[in-house]
Amino acid sequence: MDFELTPDQRAVRDLVRAFAREEVAPHATEADRTGQFPQGLLARLAELDLFALPFPPEYGGLGGDTISYALAIEELAWADASLALTYAAHCSLGAGYLHLFGSPEQKARWLTPAARGEALIAFALTEPGGGSDAAHPQTRAERRDEGWLLNGSKVFITNGAHAAATVIMAATRPGGGKGGVSAFLVPAGTPGFTVGPQYEKLGLRSSDTAPLALEDVLVGPEALVGEEGRGYEQALAVLDGGRIGIAALAVGIGQAALDRALAYARERTAFGQPLSRFQAIRFKLADMTTELELARLAYLKAAWLKDQGRPFRKEAAMAKLFASEAATRAANAAIQIHGGLGYTRDGVVERYWRDARLMEIGEGTSEILRLVIAREVGAAGATPPPDPGAGLRAGPGP
Ligand SMILES: Cc1cc2nc3c(=O)[nH]c(=O)nc-3n(C[C@H](O)[C@H](O)[C@H](O)COP(=O)(O)OP(=O)(O)OC[C@H]3O[C@@H](n4cnc5c(N)ncnc54)[C@H](O)[C@@H]3O)c2cc1C
Structure with a gap:
């Protein structure tokens, strides 16, 4: 077991710490008051290559590890949690979805600008009817000759108003439960895809949180992210x-x-x-x-x-x-x-x-x-009980 950060991890933490303390923290109280989206600071994050950090080099990323990425988020949040959420929701959820499940074409088209900080990608799961129950979205995607027709609405979407594209979770087989959900990448400005007014939030006030509406949004077959029914x-x-x-x-x-x-x-x-x-x-x-x-x-x-x-x-x-x-x-x-x-x-x-x-x-x-x-841990009875010694065996190993 080794509790030391590697030199690379320390370098990322120190770089982000210095940036956050010098350039972000002095404006955080004011940003909280005005609720102004941190566009200028996002440009600085891009200059510092922080958007590239968690993504692979073939898509313009730095191939950094998760530890470095998480340390960067901690340092940003120390100064301004709104900025940290804007960054984390993009990297972990929107662009993160494409990184994990996007096709090579989707990655080339969207992940590359996302890793440069030129395009924010949002992730829309939560709906007016609920966010915890991810297996039963009311948003529908129906097959059409041209691709898919999406109808529904989403709520509380981080970066919803500023995203260049959004990963939308929708039911492709209504009533199909876990096997009936699929993901679609919908670019901003697609006819029928609209963004509602910002929420008046308790906190994280300079982050962008918006509702989204999809009314007869027609997207091509290439909009499906990953396999149908695996969303x-x-x-x-x-x-x-x-x-x-x-x-x-x-x-x-x-x-x-x-x-x-x-x-x-x-x-x-x-x-x-x-x-x-x-x-x-x-x-x-x-x-x-x-x-x-x-x-x-x-x-x-x-x-x-x-x-x-x-x-x-x-x-x-x-x-x-x-x-x-x-x-x-x-x-x-x-x-x-x-x-x-x-x-x-x-x-x-x-x-x-x-x-x-x-x-x-x-x-x-x-x-x-x-x-x-x-x-x-097997308390629901749905999975076999784990090896009882597993929790005690610290450190690496199979
Ligand atoms: C600032 C902000 C940013 C957000 N960003 C995003 C985003 O980018 N993308 C996105 O998709 N969503 C986003 N959300 C939505 C967020 O993920 C949901 O609000 C959250 O998952 C809870 O869903 P809900 O609000 O529908 O609550 P519900 O699912 O209606 O739950 C209400 C309450 O019931 C409890 N509950 C529900 N089911 C159970 C159960 N089985 N057992 C016990 N308790 C239960 C919940 O824990 C909660 O306390 C954001 C929300 C906010 C406020």
């Missing part, structure tokens, strides 16, 4: 990877809350001494530190497993579940440590709480993740 399992695989990114994002938010709370506890005095002298405050800081470090280890382990080509569904779910809830707890504690100031916008830490809350909802709610984890 459900594809989406689950995409979300497995995405959860590592959301866990890292949550750790970044939580770490920012901790750093601010620690600085404030050292400088603010009450009863003639710094807050940090009080055991009640120290215990909060100790708990935040412990939980965030464990959350970081959890996402790094999931990322490491993914990089080894080994199963990581359970580990990604556990990392996201624990990190998201730890981030909310850390942000909540940071508000408490800031006292009245923590409850105001001037205190900044309230933003961390508002941003952290989404991490418990997007890409699998905490409830759904607990179901995933329980199923993975």
